[in-house]
Amino acid sequence: MLDHANHPAAPETFSGDRGLDHEEPLLFEIGRADVTGVDIAEPEPFASRLGALERKGPIGLPGLTEPEAVRHYIRLSRKNYSIDAGLYPLGSCTMKHNPRLGEKMARLDGFADIHPLQPQSTARGALALMEELSRFLLALTNMSAVALSPKAGAHGELCGLMTIEAALRARGEARTRRTVLIPQSAHGTNPASAALLGFEVRAIPAGEDGIVHADAVAAALDDSVAAIMLTNPNTCGLFERDVVEIARLVHEAGGYFYCDGANFNAIAGVARPGDMGVDAMHLNLHKTFSTPHGGGGPGAGPVVLSARLARFAPVPFLLREGGELRLVEHANETQSLGRLTAFHGQMGMFVRALSYLLSHGGDGVAQASRDAVLAANYLRARLRDVMTQPFGDRICMHEALFDDSFLKGTGVTTLDFAKAMIDEGYHPMTIYFPLVVHGAMLIEPTESESKSSLDRFVSTLRALAESAKRGETERFTQAPRHAPRRRPDETAAARKPVLRWRG
Amino acid sequence: MRYLPLTDEDRAKMREAIGVATIDELYADVPKDVLLKAPLDLPRGAPEMEVERRLAALARENVPASRAFLGAGAYRHHIPASVDHLIQRSEFLTSYTPYQPEISQGTLQVLFEFQTQVAALTGMEIANASMYDGSTACAEAALMAHRLTKRRKAVLSGGLHPHYAEVVRTISRFAGDEVVTLPPDIFAREDVAAHIDADVSCVIVQTPDVFGNLRDLSPIAEACHAEGALLVAVFTEAVSLGLLTPPGAFGADIVVGEGQSLGNPLSFGGPYVGLFATKREHLRQTPGRLCGETADADGRRSFVLTLSAREQHIRRDKATSNICTNSGLCALAFSIHLTLLGETGLRRLARANHASAVRLAERLAPIAGVDVLNDAFFNEFTLRVRGDAAALVETMAARGVLAGVPVSRLLPGAGLDDLLIVASTEVVTEADRDAFVAAIEGAL
Amino acid sequence: MSGERYTKDHEYVRLEGQGDDEVAVVGVTDYAQAQLGDIVFIELPEPGARVDKGGQLATIESVKAASEVYSPISGEIISANDALDDEPGSVNEDPLGRGWLAKLRIVDATELEGLMDENAYRAFVESL
Incomplete structure (x- = not known):
């Protein structure tokens, strides 16, 4: 089942892209200082009033034409998860539908x-x-x-x-x-x-x-x-x-x-x-x-x-x-x-x-609150036998909190569990918060999810919890493997911070 | 309700799975006497069409700034159509802070590019991933300077936007820090250096200043550094940096500014995007999120939020700032607009702005009862008018011209009631200038 | 006294040199570094500063945490280990050696008596 465990370091295509998964260079690697995507007429000659404070030398800002810019940002956008694309169960963050x-x-x-x-x-x-x-x-x-x-x-x-x-x-x-x-x-x-x-x-x-x-x-x-x-x-x-x-x-x-x-x-x-x-x-x-x-x-x-x-x-x-x-x-x-x-x-x-x-009205706001609380408790009820609740089996409000006791002895951490959710097509829940609960997993489904969406989420989490308990550790420790990136080296990022592009 | 997918049948099944008979049982922890017994006295929900009608009616009660010469911290510029299209991509608009980097590389790479653009534009070594707006960035800069110098006194130039000054004074009053505000400096003649002593942590100077003057910050930087103080340089018009010497080249230690001018509509004052840049040596005291480059487990270039141990979610009461949510989407709009412009476009845009303002100043100079006060300016200058500037603005507004910002709006009671701050950007046409001239001549 | 002395907060102190040249080398233990995970930055004290026993000496940052280091002993900071600016990982790799944090001139040597010796500290860690 885990036949991609040794994920190849180099992508297997000539272009480096894989289907819809495109690599996108930095703006500074594809843009040029003499290119612009905005046509602005040169003003008629005029007497400058800038005094001696006019800029000298280049700024270092490459430009892209409109088609290039559109492609750059569209390709980047496709590397993001979004509430429009899927359930986004970040506890404490309330990722509900954003009406257009x-x-x-x-x-x-x-x-x-x-x-x-x-x-x-x-x-x-x-x-x-x-x-x-x-x-x-x-x-x-x-x-x-x-x-x-x-x-x-x-x-x-x-x-x-x-x-x-x-x-x-x-x-x-x-x-x-x-x-x-x-x-x-x-x-x-x-x-x-x-x-x-x-x-x-x-x-x-x-x-x-x-x-x-x-x-x-x-x-x-x-x-x-x-x-x-x-x-x-x-x-x-x-x-x-x-x-x-x-x-x-x-x-x-x-x-x-x-x-x-x-x-x-x-x-x-x-x-x-x-x-x-x-x-x-x-x-x-x-x-x-x-x-x-x-x-x-x-x-x-x-x-x-x-x-x-x-x-x-x-x-x-x-x-x-x-x-x-x-x-x-x-x-x-x-x-x-x-x-x-x-x-x-x-x-x-x-x-x-x-x-x-105005769309919800007073009645709709109350219904939204009740649905959010109902959805969180539904998830809690459907998951309580495979995951563990830190404060016993009791009702919650709009978010359901689990701890990592159910992972004890599996070699899988809360972080690993979260990353495995990414491979399943979900944004992880809030993890390690609140700090008072060990290995916290805080799930907030909001009122925006249909019952079938909640059910699908439940079966995925149940399958993952059971997989962890069966000892299929690699599924978790190697996750994610199906995302635009695998786990980044955050230690290296913090030890030698690179915070801007340098040519 | 169109935003709520659960049906009553779903709800019943879910209650059953939970083991409760009614929804009220899920609110059992809420004390009985605070649970609402009756629905609130609020309108009932409305169909989309009705909401649209209601809000459009409110919008029509406002006069859009189409023939407007308003600046003083917010500027009307043309926003390319593709900017607004791209920021409405679901993956940008409806995503959260990129805490899971594997599925947030889009936002993260944008932030890395944004930080690079802001650093380049300001002439600084590093920039953060944005603040709420220019004024809160300015207050954060003062607090950061206090931490770096272990001093607690800020000196504010009389050319600093009065609202920015007020934001700094408000936070300082509560944080127990000292602030010296120099008097309004209409002609950019103040001697800031005279106010720098061994207790001063920073001097905060704006250029172009609120009256439109351009200031050479080099002597102030030298004076600051001689006393161990820092120079905080402020700008409210980001487009000016296409044509003007960047604050970094003057020796500024922290540069903060308003980024609204690029990619973001006026929107009655918000949301905007605060820009924050500084020297690399001050990295650890920088507020706000930072995006950094690293590699993933396969060695591929990746971006992550980094140096988080400075921030409130880890450092709590010892954090460099309490900021969490920033201006991500506005930073994206700023970055896309700047990408479309590039160096060539930004310089042209800046020249078009300067030309527009110069032309307006030339048209106004001959009018009796109007004096242009500035020698050097970018796209904004101050007029001394005969009579009360605020009354003049009201009169001209009735003739379809929003003439500018009366200084009395920003500094009431300062005895500057005859001053009017006028901005003219690339969107102003010759016909607009004609209208301005006709309206002011008629009103004076 | 020879070797290190330890606190319950997992700091160590070790005396080096003799007489007027005697200095106390302070750092965190191997147990502490393992708990902290990959260390990315250390905020070190300024030479010349005075620190009380139990007072804040340094802050150690890992990717997702920031932890205070308390001084096991009172004294004046003679020097801080600036090499950690470039190599914070030294604290992970060699906490008692290259990963030392600061050297102090001790004010009151009797303060050392209340600290654990190696055997006591080992027993303490095992009890956790």
Whole structure:
């Protein structure tokens, strides 16, 4: 069965390509400085006003004509996995279908071709769109205000923690409250954001059941605590059952409750963070409301705020006065914490997210959440006898977490298992995260998969788990063999970094 | 609902496999009193056609920037049709961060090419795989300079875009770092060097600056280095680098900029793409993702995200930045546009921009009540107008010309209400210039 | 004292030289390097810096992790092993030899007494 175990080092064709699998050189190996794919007329003679600062010497930028460029990028694109092509079960990342309506809407001239600094009187529709998106986000979260400008989730965390610090300043406690409580299962961005603002991070342990217990929070609370950062549902795919009690304890101790909203897609339309005592929470529009991930970005991370924090929101923010909607762009004479980015946030993402929200409506958003939770539990139920769950056989939210106990003694690691999935035509699940679970495998199917797609995924994972247990180690340790590349040498990449082409 | 493939029959079978009778049982961990009892007061779902109508109606309430002379950090350029086509390839648009390199070589090779292009354009040794936008890249540069110099004071030039300055001041205020902001420097005459002392970690200077002036950064670089400080060079108009001496050649230590001008529409301010370049010796303190070259198990050239131990998902509270998601797709658009242009096209595009602005300046200079303030500029300059520039812009907007950005929009209360920042790129035609001249003459 | 002394965090210290020339060579153990995997970068201390026993001495990065190295002993950094900049793999290959991290001038030799000798450390590792 494993007759390709000794994969030949040289491809077996003359061209080096294999069928649809084309090798593609670097732009710098095929382009030339004197070639261009954009025809631009030389301007009529004019008197330069550059002074002495004109560039001398070549830049080092090769060009391609349009047909060459199109081929270059199309060939490169074919080396990527995508949600459009297959199930993309990355836990915590929420790879759901990206409706193309959003792409079409964001490209309307009235949205794509408006300048952030044109008179607000000429951008009424843009402001109205931001207001309507805000209305959806506030209704879904039951919060008081929303800061739209943060560019992504981590930027939203900064925003939320800054509003908390601004509120502490207003209370005269910003110097004494320098601790942020964060569970060990949190996304790395949480401690990184807190540390960036000079907070001390204090870890709070989770219980044996994978959730944070109110008594553990109570034990960690004192008058140095500024806030708790809690992801809910958490990164183990579990709802933090004690959330209301935790919020009460934190508030009683004078702290604020920051919720990492990366997993809001499990409960949107079903339960509201504002009802759980949350003071600030970022919403990843690129996760929950399905703006495309684009190979790593752009995202959008609006932050919803409780009444206690609303007035500290960053500029720009929307203000409706006597029927007139305007953007307040300067913090002076307000209690705003300041400015987080040059302009008004990710407008292109706002259009896509609102397009998604209008399409789903309140009812559809709730159904999407329920389907996502249903799909994750279905996978969990169908896999629980061949894979192992770290916190026992219990319901999960929108993602199902497994550990590597089922691989014990097989010689197959979580990484090997993931790579074998690539050979089976799947993008692997999130692996080795959360850090609190050994050899973690976090599977998030989302609501976008049909039952037959889920069933096919289940049978593949079951077959792999059984194969590992049968001792067919090579299938895993040599994987992937059917991808555009086999495993790269990451050690060499990091020891002698080559970060740009050099001719 | 058209985006949800599960049927009620599927759902029933799935519940059965799980062993629950109702979906609510899966929400058993959510405290009863916070579970919503009734649907939210939100509109019900809508067919595609209806959503399209609704959003198109909102779009029509905006005046597209077609006859527009707006810059100050965001620029209207022509985007070749193939750029927008290529970035909508599913494999680019709907893929995640390339954490599984074997099935992400497309994105990874693009990032490697992007990093090389940005390094070449800025005249620096290395570049990262993008930041959110120019302003957040600028703030990250200040933080990086603090880490490198173990000092905590940044000096901001009066020519730095006021919003960039405000972003740096905001993060610094919370991080406990000191910032000295020099007064608005309309004529590029400030003496930055006089503000550099042994406590200064970096000086942040923009060229072309927010008023359109071109600045020679060499003396500032020398002054910085003499005191052990770093020079952070900023640009908001990437096209200018086709014609201007790159910051690396001036001796800049960190170069940050806005890449929107290449491949990315104005889109009311975002998403854009932050460019971040520096010297190789500062690699370990660089924020954001880095793509590197290596070989796979068969010895074939491959690309991977590398030096990840700097980043938040590994280093957590000791990371060089909290950034995770970046501007991947906007970086792709930037890279494709630059590939199509090549060196030849970029130089031509830059010349076309410069010519367009020079021509507009020449047309405006003779008008009574209008002064062009800049000696040297690229595609943007500042006018002193008779009266209030913001009011003038509103009046001209009513005549179908978006004339520029009044300085008071960026710096309210600075006593600069008669200044107007005007940009003229390659998309501006002679007819547009005629319209501008007619509108301003009529309005003044 | 001869040979290395060890901490429970898998650092070692070894005295070399005599009298005024006596230096403490500090590094991580073979067990530590095996746990870390392929080491790609080491952030070394600056000569002249002072470090307390248990204080952070260096950071070792592998591809997917960054780990702190704590000083087994208090002292002043005399030199750091700059050769590791180019050859971080030396720590994997020869942690007690070429893979040393820093040399310190010891402040208080009695601190050594609380550390494990080779036999004790071997027993400790076996107990893990």
